Amino acid sequence: MNIVVCISSVPDTTAKINFTDNGSKFDANGVQFVINPYDEFGLTKAMMLKEATGGKVTVITVGDITVEPVMRKSLAIGADAAVRINMNATDSYSTAREIANYLINNPADIIITGRESIDYNGGAVGGMIAEMMNLPFVNACNGLEISGNTAKLTREIDGGKENITSELPFVIGGQKGLVLESELRIPNMRGIMQARSKPLEVFESSSIEGLTSSVNFEKPVEKEACKLVDADNVAELVNLLQNEAKVI
Ligand SMILES: Cc1cc2nc3c(=O)[nH]c(=O)nc-3n(C[C@H](O)[C@H](O)[C@H](O)COP(=O)(O)OP(=O)(O)OC[C@H]3O[C@@H](n4cnc5c(N)ncnc54)[C@H](O)[C@@H]3O)c2cc1C
Numbered sequence: 001m002n003i004v005v006c007i008s009s010v011p012d013t014t015a016k017i018n019f020t021d022n023g024s025k026f027d028a029n030g031v032q033f034v035i036n037p038y039d040e041f042g043l044t045k046a047m048m049l050k051e052a053t054g055g056k057v058t059v060i061t062v063g064d065i066t067v068e069p070v071m072r073k074s075l076a077i078g079a080d081a082a083v084r085i086n087m088n089a090t091d092s093y094s095t096a097r098e099i100a101n102y103l104i105n106n107p108a109d110i111i112i113t114g115r116e117s118i119d120y121n122g123g124a125v126g127g128m129i130a131e132m133m134n135l136p137f138v139n140a141c142n143g144l145e146i147s148g149n150t151a152k153l154t155r156e157i158d159g160g161k162e163n164i165t166s167e168l169p170f171v172i173g174g175q176k177g178l179v180l181e182s183e184l185r186i187p188n189m190r191g192i193m194q195a196r197s198k199p200l201e202v203f204e205s206s207s208i209e210g211l212t213s214s215v216n217f218e219k220p221v222e223k224e225a226c227k228l229v230d231a232d233n234v235a236e237l238v239n240l241l242q243n244e245a246k247v248i
Contacts, residue, residue, distance in 0.1 A: 001049060001050065001053050001054065001055035001056075001109045001110065001146070002055055002056055002058075002107070002108045002109050002110075003046040003049060003050065003055060003056070003057045003058070003108060003109065003110045003111075003112065004057075004058050004059075004060055004103065004106075004108040004110075004111050004112070005039065005042050005043045005046050005057060005058070005059045005060070005074070005079065005112045005113075006039065006042075006059075006060055006061070006099055006111070006112065006113040006114075006125065006126070006129075007035055007036065007039045007043070007059045007060065007061045007070065007071065007074055008035075008036040008039060008061070008114065008117040008119075008125075009033045009034075009035070009036070009061060009063055009066075009067040009070040009071075010033065010034060010035075010036045010117055010118050010119040011028075011031045011032070011033060011034075011119055012031070012032040012033070012034045013034075013037075013118065015031045015032060016030075016031075017031075017219070019216070019217045019219070022216060023216040023217050023218060024214070024215070024216045024217070026217070028066070033066070033067070033069065033070055034070065034073075035070055035073060035074060036114050036117050036118055036119075037114075037118060038114025038115050038116065038117075038118070038173075038174060038175050038176075039112075039113070039114040039174075040184055041114075041174050041175060041176055041177075041178045041179055041184070042112035042113070042114060042172070042174035042178060043057075043059065043074060043077060043078075043079065043112075044077070044178070044179045044183055044184050044185055045112065045144060045174065045178040045179050046079075046110070046112055047077070047078045047079075047185065048179065048183075049110070049144075049146060053146065055109075056080045056081070057078070057079045057080050057081075058079065058080065058081045058082070058083060058106075058108075059071060059074040059075070059079045059081075059082045059083070060082070060083045060084075060085070060099055060102060061082075061083075061084050061085070062084075062085040062087050062089040062095045062098045062099060062205070063084065063085075063087070063088070063089050064086065064087070064088050065084075065086075067084065068084065068200065071084060071200060072195050072196075072200070073187060073195075075191075075194075075195035075198045075200070076187030076188075076191040076192045076194070076195040077185045077186075077187050077191065078185060078191065079198075080198065081198060081199045081200075081201070082198070082199070082200040082201070083102060083200075083201050083202075083203065084200065084201070084202045084203070085098045085099070085102065085202075085203050085204075085205050086202050086203065086204050086205055087205035087207075090210060090213065090214070091210025091211060091212050091213065092122040092124035092125050092128060092212075093124075093128060093208075093210060093211040093212070094208045094209065094210040094211070095125055096124070096125045096128030096129045096132060097128075097132065097206070097208045098205055098206065098208060099125070099129050100128075100129050100132035100133050101206055102203065103129070103133060104133070107169070108169060109168045109169050110146075110151075110168065110169065110170065110172070111126075111129060111130075111135070111169070111170070111171040111172075112171075112172055112174050113125055113126035113129065113171065113172070113173050113174070114126075114173060114174055114175070115139055115140050115141075115173040115174065115175045116173070123139075123173070126139060126171055126172070126173040127139065127171075127173070129171055130170070130171040133171070135169055135170055135171050136166045136167075136170040136171070137170065137171045137172070137173070138153045138155055138164055138166065138170065138171075138172045138173070139155065139172070139173035140155045140156045140157075140173060140175055141153055141154070141155050141172040141173060141174050141175065141178065142154055142155060142156050142161070142174075142175055142176065142177025142178060143155075143161075143177060143178065144172065144174075144178060146168075149167055149168050150165060150166070150167055150168070151165065151166050151167075151168060151170065152164075152165055153165070153166060153172065154177075156175070156177070227240060
């Protein structure tokens with residue numbers, strides 16, 4: 001089975017996010033990048049499917065050279081090969097188009113994306129790849145079992161789950177539940193050493209124009225400091241709620 005896992009390189013969830021150039025550019029200085037958490041679930045599931053049925057797991061990232069450490073980590077976790085499409089990904093459509101172009105020439109049985117990236121949160125790339133390749137798409141997928149050429153999938157819906165069947169090939173937007181959190185794999189020394197000699201191919205992008213471009217970014221307004229009112233001073237509390245917070 002040939003499985004392709006799309007990996008987005010995203011800032012660590014604890015990173016302090018800042019912007020430069022009047023809020024038009026993300027400031028990557030000092031930011032640690034990690035595998036998008038939803039993609040980590042997908043990658044681990046891909047490894048398990050490969051171990052059960054044989055085949056190959058390839059990870060693909062659209063990005064410049066700065067995404068390579070995250071790709072090497074994916075190889076250290078166990079992916080067999082990595083592909084980087086050399087492009088500064090700034091738009092969901094052109095990112096999906098580049099991945100679809102690769103897949104047209106390198107067909108896969110299962111294409112795994114995350115349900116969304118945790119930085120730009122577009123939640124668009126997986127669905128777009130499926131549409132561009134005329135393949136079924138199951139988003140928010142939290143269960144996947146393969147039997148021959150058929151898959152049983154589950155997806156999260158409000159207050160429950162939906163059971164789905166699909167023939168291969170298909171695209172999923174994966175999330176927690178595909179595997180348990182405790183099953184996520186941490187690269188060990190052997191994996192890190194092996195990753196160094198695994199193939200990481202770089203393809204030039206097809207220079208597809210994006211459909212959107214960001215004007216600037218705004219951070220949420222900082223919360224004001226908390227005011228403490230003496231427990232006996234109810235008049236002051238009422239005054240502040242009425243005249244400052246204007247909630248009563
Ligand atoms: C101004 C700006 C600058 C940006 N700069 C960078 C940058 O320097 N480097 C960078 O990596 N991203 C950058 N991005 C993010 C980039 O836009 C995304 O990679 C891409 O547009 C998809 O984002 P999304 O939120 O729509 O993804 P979603 O649709 O939310 O992602 C869903 C899934 O699609 C897959 N996916 C998403 N993006 C990629 C990708 N690039 N490669 C492979 N699979 C992917 C993953 O499996 C992910 O879980 C930038 C975005 C903006 C707006």
